Amino acid sequence: MFASKEFSREGLQHRTTARRALWLALAATLAVGALPVTARAASNDNNVEWNGLFHDQGPLFDNHVEPTSAQAVTLTFRTFKGDITSATIKYYDSGDSSFHTVAMSWSSNDATGTFDYWKGTIPASASEKYYRFKITDGTATAWYNAAGISSSEPSSGDFFIIPGFTTPAWMKNGVMYQIFPDRFYNGDTNNDVQTGQYCYKGHCTEKHAWGTSVYATGGDNNLVFFGGDLAGVDQKLGYIKNTVGANIIYLNPIFSAPSVHKYDTSDYTTVDPAFGSNATLQTLIGDLHAASNGPHGYLMLDGVFNHTGDAHKWFDKYNNFSSAGAYESQQSVWYGYYDFQQWPGTYSSFLGFDTLPKLDYGASGSAVRNAIYGSSTSVVKTYLSAPYGIDGWRLDAAQYIDAGGNNGSDTTNHQILAELRTAVKSVNPNADILGEYFGNAGPWTTSGNQWDGAMNYDGFTQPVSEWITGQDYGGGSASIPASQFDSWLHGTRANYPTNVQQVMSNFLSSHDITRFGNRAGGDIWKTYLALIFQMTYVGTPTIYYGDEYGMQGGADPDNRRTFDWNTGTSTNSAVALTGKLTAIRNAYPALRTGSFMSLATDDTNKLYAYGRFDATNRIAVALNNDSTSHTVTVPVWQLSMTNGSTVTDLLSGSHYTVQNGTVSVNVNGHYGAILAQ
Known part of the structure; x- marks a missing residue:
C-alpha cells in the first residue's frame, strides 16, 4: 500500500534481536564449503559428517512435492559415502496428532562416488504432515530439517507435506x-x-510532463498525474x-x-x-x-479488499451518487458494510486514515463477503471470469x-x-x-x-x-x-x-x-x-x-x-x-524448481556461492559483492560434478574444468558467474 504506513505497521519486524540471533546460529551450522576437499573421507566412526548431509524438496529428493491424498511421498537423503549406520524419517501426522518413524534404506551412490543416498516413504493420506531426519553413526546422532542441522532434536522448522495443496505452475x-x-x-x-480537472479533500489534480517531478507544486502528491x-x-x-x-x-x-x-x-x-x-x-x-x-x-x-475509499458508492462521504451511502444514512443498504463507532463521523479505517474506511466482513455469507468474493457477480469472480x-x-x-x-x-x-x-x-x-x-x-x-x-x-x-x-x-x-x-x-x-x-x-x-x-x-x-x-x-x-x-x-x-x-x-x-x-x-528448470544448496561464503572478500540442480542440470552461482574482482573457488563436488567435466559460465560463455572437486573462476566486482553443466 503506502510506504509510510507499511513501515509503521510492520516496524521492520524481521530485524529483531531474536531473529538476528537465529541467523547467526544458522551461520555457524551452515558454514558449507568450509571443509577442504581432502577432508571428505568418511567412515562409521561415531561421528556424523555434517558437511555431507543434504535434503530439500527438490525433484531429486522428494518425488511428490505436491502430493494428492492418494500419493505416498518417497524422500531421499544424502550423506557422505559409508559415513552413517542408519537414517530415519520422523514425522508428525496431523491426522492422528502423533509422531511416526520410517526407517530409510541405502539406495545408491552419486556419480562422483562421494555420497550415499538413502530413501524412505511416508504413507499416503489426506492429512498435513511435518518431517525431520534422524541421522546416526554408531553413538553419534544428527538431526536435519528445513531449519538446518542440529545435534539435538529440533522442536520446529520441519519440512511440510500438504496433500491436495498446489501452487500455480506458471x-x-x-x-x-x-x-x-x-x-x-x-x-x-x-x-x-x-x-x-477535479478536486478531492481540498486539493486539485495536477498534470505533469513526463519525466518531471512527481511532487505536487503545492497540493497533494496523490493527485499528480502523468x-x-x-x-x-x-x-x-x-x-x-x-x-x-x-x-x-x-x-x-x-x-x-x-x-x-x-x-x-x-x-x-x-x-x-x-x-x-x-x-x-x-x-x-x-x-x-x-x-x-x-x-x-x-x-x-x-x-x-480491506477497505474502500470514502468516495466509494457504498460509503459516499461526498454525496457523489444519487443512492444513499453508509456515511449519508443509517438506512443505506450498505450501512452494514462498514463499522461505525458513532455514525457518521467515527468509523473503523485503515491505519486511522479517514479516507480509507474499513470494510466489515461480518459472518460467513454476509453481504460484504458476497460482494467481494462470494457471489457469481462478486469483484473477485467477475474479473477471473x-x-x-x-x-x-x-x-x-x-x-x-x-x-x-x-x-x-x-x-x-x-x-x-x-x-x-x-x-x-x-x-x-x-x-x-x-x-x-x-x-x-x-x-x-x-x-x-x-x-x-x-x-x-x-x-x-x-x-x-x-x-x-x-x-x-x-x-x-x-x-x-x-x-x-x-x-x-x-x-x-x-x-x-x-x-x-x-x-x-x-x-x-x-x-x-x-x-x-x-x-x-x-x-x-x-x-x-x-x-x-x-x-x-x-x-x-x-x-x-x-x-x-x-x-x-x-x-x-x-x-x-x-x-x-x-x-x-x-x-x-x-x-x-x-x-x-x-x-x-x-x-533451465533447475533455476526455477530445482534444489537450492549453499556452497560457500567468504565474509572477508564478500563472496557467496550456491547451487541449483535437478536430474538434468547442475548449476553453481558465484557472486562477488566486493568492488574489485576476485577468484572464487567453488566446491562443485557438493553438486556431484565429476572431476574432468566441463562447466560453462552462461553469462560470459567461458568454459572451465572441474579439478579436485572445484571450479575456480574470476568474477568482476559486483557481478557473478552462472556455471552450468
Whole structure:
C-alpha cells in the first residue's frame, strides 16, 4: 500500500534481536564449503559428517512435492559415502496428532562416488504432515530439517507435506513485471487527467510532463498525474515480453478512485477513466494472453479488499451518487458494510486514515463477503471470469481484512481468506493468490487453504538490500556479511512449504519502499549483482518497472517516477543483462524448481556461492559483492560434478574444468558467474 504506513505497521519486524540471533546460529551450522576437499573421507566412526548431509524438496529428493491424498511421498537423503549406520524419517501426522518413524534404506551412490543416498516413504493420506531426519553413526546422532542441522532434536522448522495443496505452475516458472500504471507509458493522451480537472479533500489534480517531478507544486502528491494508462501497457507488451523477458504483469490498482495510486477505490466495477475503460482492460488481457507478440502471458490485478475509499458508492462521504451511502444514512443498504463507532463521523479505517474506511466482513455469507468474493457477480469472480479472465489477485493489506472493526491477523481473518481462496479456485484452479505481508507470511501459506505465496520482503528484499547496498529497504543503514545473508535466506525459506517458496514474489523494489537503485547509490554494478541473484534464487523474480535499468527514487511518491523510455531499451547494459538472465532462467528448470544448496561464503572478500540442480542440470552461482574482482573457488563436488567435466559460465560463455572437486573462476566486482553443466 503506502510506504509510510507499511513501515509503521510492520516496524521492520524481521530485524529483531531474536531473529538476528537465529541467523547467526544458522551461520555457524551452515558454514558449507568450509571443509577442504581432502577432508571428505568418511567412515562409521561415531561421528556424523555434517558437511555431507543434504535434503530439500527438490525433484531429486522428494518425488511428490505436491502430493494428492492418494500419493505416498518417497524422500531421499544424502550423506557422505559409508559415513552413517542408519537414517530415519520422523514425522508428525496431523491426522492422528502423533509422531511416526520410517526407517530409510541405502539406495545408491552419486556419480562422483562421494555420497550415499538413502530413501524412505511416508504413507499416503489426506492429512498435513511435518518431517525431520534422524541421522546416526554408531553413538553419534544428527538431526536435519528445513531449519538446518542440529545435534539435538529440533522442536520446529520441519519440512511440510500438504496433500491436495498446489501452487500455480506458471507462477513457479514465470518472471513478473510490476507496473504503476500512471507512470509507465502514455498510450492514449485522450484520457489524460488535466490540471484542475477535479478536486478531492481540498486539493486539485495536477498534470505533469513526463519525466518531471512527481511532487505536487503545492497540493497533494496523490493527485499528480502523468498520463500512463492501460493502452500504454498494451503498446509496450513487446518490450515486457521480449526485451525484459517477463511473462507475468502485476498492475497496481486500476479501478476508479480519486487518487493516482487507486488504493482508495470508489468503484470496483469500473476501470478508472484515466487508465482507459473496461474494454481497454479486456484488450490488454487478450493481447497479454496471446503468443503472437512473445510468450503467453498472465495478468494479476491488485485487490484492495480491506477497505474502500470514502468516495466509494457504498460509503459516499461526498454525496457523489444519487443512492444513499453508509456515511449519508443509517438506512443505506450498505450501512452494514462498514463499522461505525458513532455514525457518521467515527468509523473503523485503515491505519486511522479517514479516507480509507474499513470494510466489515461480518459472518460467513454476509453481504460484504458476497460482494467481494462470494457471489457469481462478486469483484473477485467477475474479473477471473469471461470476458476478462485475469490470472490472479495480489491482495493488498490482506492481513487486516476482518469483521466488526477488528484489525485482522486473527481467526476471522484466516476464515475470510480461506473463503476467498475457495472462491478464486472455483473459477480458475490455476489462478494465483499473492498476499501482501512484510514479515513471516507462514500463517497464511502453511495450511494450504489461503494464499499461494506472498510478497517476499522478509525473505528476499530486505536481506538482498542489506548485503548488497548496506541499507534496509527503507534506506536506513544496515549491512550484513555473506554468511549472515546465507543464513537469513535459509531461515526464511524454512518458513514455507517448497511450493510456496517457489511462488514467493522476489523484488528489489516496490511502490511502497525506496528504489533499489537509490539504496545502491546509483551504482549500476550493484543492480547487475542483484539481478543475477534475483534470477537464480528460489521464487518468482519480480521486476518493479524501471528496476531493470536501475531506476532511482526515494520514499513514496519518489519511488513512482515515470519510466525513462530513452534508457529502457535493449541497448542499455542493465536491460540487456535482464533479458539475458530471464532467458537463462527460462532455459533451465533447475533455476526455477530445482534444489537450492549453499556452497560457500567468504565474509572477508564478500563472496557467496550456491547451487541449483535437478536430474538434468547442475548449476553453481558465484557472486562477488566486493568492488574489485576476485577468484572464487567453488566446491562443485557438493553438486556431484565429476572431476574432468566441463562447466560453462552462461553469462560470459567461458568454459572451465572441474579439478579436485572445484571450479575456480574470476568474477568482476559486483557481478557473478552462472556455471552450468
